[in-house]
Amino acid sequence: xxxxxxxxxxxxxxxxxxxxxxxxxxxxxxxxxxxxxxxxxxxxxxxxxxxxxxxxxxxxxxxxxxxxxxxxxxxxxxxxxxxxxxxxxxxxxxxxxxxxxxxxxxxxxxxxxxxxxxxxxxxxxxxxxxxxxxxxxxxxxxxxxxxxxxxxxxxxxxxxxxxxxxxxxxxxxxxxxxxxxxxxxxxxxxxxxxxxxxxxxxxxxxxxxxxxxxxxxxxxxxxxxxxxxxxxxxxxxxxxxxxxxxxxxxxxxxxxxxxxxxxxxxxxxxxxxxxxxxxxxxxxxxxxxxxxxxxxxx
Numbered sequence: 001x002x003x004x005x006x007x008x009x010x011x012x013x014x015x016x017x018x019x020x021x022x023x024x025x026x027x028x029x030x031x032x033x034x035x036x037x038x039x040x041x042x043x044x045x046x047x048x049x050x051x052x053x054x055x056x057x058x059x060x061x062x063x064x065x066x067x068x069x070x071x072x073x074x075x076x077x078x079x080x081x082x083x084x085x086x087x088x089x090x091x092x093x094x095x096x097x098x099x100x101x102x103x104x105x106x107x108x109x110x111x112x113x114x115x116x117x118x119x120x121x122x123x124x125x126x127x128x129x130x131x132x133x134x135x136x137x138x139x140x141x142x143x144x145x146x147x148x149x150x151x152x153x154x155x156x157x158x159x160x161x162x163x164x165x166x167x168x169x170x171x172x173x174x175x176x177x178x179x180x181x182x183x184x185x186x187x188x189x190x191x192x193x194x195x196x197x198x199x200x201x202x203x204x205x206x207x208x209x210x211x212x213x214x215x216x217x218x219x220x221x222x223x224x225x226x227x228x229x230x231x232x233x234x235x236x237x238x239x240x241x242x243x244x245x246x247x248x249x250x251x252x253x254x255x256x257x258x259x260x261x262x263x264x265x266x267x268x269x270x271x272x273x274x275x276x277x278x279x280x281x282x283x284x285x286x287x288x289x290x291x292x293x294x295x296x297x298x
Contacts, residue, residue, distance in 0.1 A: 056112030057086035141240035165206030
């Protein structure tokens, strides 16, 4: 019931407004539901981005194998939809946005195959559960994880990302693709790094209109001194890609998506002044950083 006042009288209008079930305000009834909703609340320090991998209605065996291998690389920060979904991301984005909200994923990889665009991948990211960037890539050559018999890295290993080629710096579409690939494969933010943990390399090369993705395992060999000798051993998957269609966010929307809360900026500024402050202020800022979820590099 909605009451509208005007002209000395009151008229009433009664009606129902359709609402997306995922947009309704839900009051948790159990502790498990409360924890689930708390995970989705806005935070100063965001959770690790989760990627959803979706098969199109006409995905062939090669595209399916690519999605499975990327899922193996991304685990546990990925969701693989095993059933086929009939959708076209560049024509209708509502299905992807629905799945994004349902599974709380901000990254996606969609695979499809047809005569016009064979072995097709669409990689993209969301902002506020709406499409931000989306780039279509064609798979020209693929070497699976199981085709390479070398040893593999453990699940959840954070990769080192290397980009080679001038196109990643001079071309706007390739520059946005580089940013998108970093978002997709970077994994969780870690406070410390140990040498033995640097064992996985993802190498992207842009040359002659193609993008070459290669995966290597880092081997630390004895060198006779403190610094070990480094060798790279290919472990798959390997992809030869070509860029097709793109859907890029406007400069204003892209700038808005990069905006950070003021609390994070204040904490970063305070941490820069730490060496010149007294112990009491020093302890206070450390406590503030811990409460706000930020980390001061001392």
